[in-house]
Amino acid sequence: MLSFRDEHYNWGHMGLGTLVFLVNITLIWAYTISCHSCRHIVGGKLKHFSRHPVRYRAWQFVGRLNARHMLLAWASLVSVALADFYVYLVASGVFDDPRFF
Structure with a gap:
């Protein structure tokens, strides 16, 4: 995964694109x-x-998201539109991907 690497491929770096x-x-x-x-x-077919507390909690979580x-x-x-626009700006050379650390 190249997202958390710098230009020298060292780990532990993050930019705005990430x-x-x-x-x-x-x-x-x-x-x-x-x-x-x-x-x-x-949660179907239960x-x-x-008898299935883990599936019940998962069903509740998905139900809250479903709302x-x-x-x-x-x-x-x-x-998705903003990410595509960001890639377009970086690829066209408008600015470089700024690094946080």
């Missing part, structure tokens, strides 16, 4: 997990949640 893509990946992941079918996959599915859809769409 942060942009981490936010992008997180929003796309949350949108995917919040899908109604994912909620059914996690008659008694008390915000449309918001996550728009947020992930905007994050």
